[in-house]
Amino acid sequence: MDDADWRRLIDQLRSGDCTPFLGAGACYGTLPTGSELSRNWANIYKYPFPDDHDLARVMQYAAVQERDPVYLKRQICDHLRSRGLPDFNHADEPHALLAKFKLRVFLTTNYDNFLVEALRGEGKTANTAVCSWADRTPQETPELPEPSVDEPLVYHLHGNWAEPSSLVLTEDDYLEYLANVAAAQSSGNRTLIPIPVLHAMTTSSLLFMGYSLQDWTFRVLFHGLLRTIPDVNRRRHVSVQLVPPVNTPIAEAEERAKQYLAHYLGERLRILIFWGTAAQFCEELRLRLGPGS
Known part of the structure; x- marks a missing residue:
């Protein structure tokens, strides 16, 4: 991201022409990472395979053992809720910083209610909704209140810990989720995504925070959304990314990986990359916003 990219992003945040899209990395320091959670549950259930860092696979194994997903x-949900809330008073806490802007829709694949709490701290009353990805009964598009600055919408695409059955957690969940979303997108009679959410996803600039865009489930979802947007209306998006891991000791391997992702995401998906953590991005954003931000 160069200075012009930052100016555009800040203007979009201030004007409300931006939709944050939060993933697990936005909760780093409060909630365990996916790999940490995976290894913890792999130990509890004596997971016998070498990929104990793969949360969906470990949870698939645990669900089979329990016979009750x-x-x-x-x-x-109980484990995650026991970890408490982030420090919203910290200047670089992602949820608290985003809550200060005049944004109407917040999207997340996280299970927590941190966005709702951060918005409440700014005097806003958030409406929440959860994607009904497991509902196989045909129905009309869910109707939601029109989002506003004072009453924004927080939409959970992968479930919310207040409704444990709504979680997209196991391999079977992810497969059914992707299949149902694809079926909904191709159907003229039904969609899983409410109109205000679809409008925010397809007309505003998106700010991805806490994701790895190498993750195939996320890329399938994003590619599906891109197909609904005419080329003339395509926006520029921003993603906060950690430097990708490399499997070679060659000194320039990391730089090659970064160049590949920047080219692929920039040319194919029109996504600009900020290399760093969510907290580092928020620190830079706050500095560029200036005093009083």
Whole structure:
């Protein structure tokens, strides 16, 4: 990102022409990472395979052992909720910083309510909704209140810990989620995504924070959304990314990986990259906003 990219992003945040899209990395320091959670549950359930860092696969194994996936999801929700809230008074806390802007829609694949709490701290009353990805009964598009600056919408695409059965957690969940979203997008009679959410996703600039855009489930979802947008209306988006891991000791391997992702995401998906953590991005953003931000 250069200075012009930052100016555009800041103007979009201030004017409300931006939709944040938050993933697990936005909760770093409060909630465990996916790999940490995965290894913890792999140890609990004596997971026998070498990929104990793969949360969906470990949870698939645990669900089979329990013979009750909703019970497992309740355990996960209880564990995550026990970790408490982020420090919203910290200047670089992602949820608190984003809550200060005049944004109407917030999207997340996280299970927590941190966005709602951060918005409440700014005197706003958030409406929340959860994607009904597991509902196989045909129905009309869910109707939601029109989002506003004072009453924004927080939309959970992968479930919310207040409704454990809504979580997209196991491999089976991810497969069904992707299949149902694809089916909904191709159907003229039904969609899983409410109109205000779809409008925010397809007309405003998106700010991805806490994701790895190498993750195939996220890329399938994003590519599906791109197909609904005419080329003339395509926006520039921003993604906060950690430097990708490399499997070679060659000194320039990391730089090559960064160049590849920057080219691929920039040319194919029109996504600019900020290399760093969510907290580092927020620190830079706050500095560029100037005193009083």
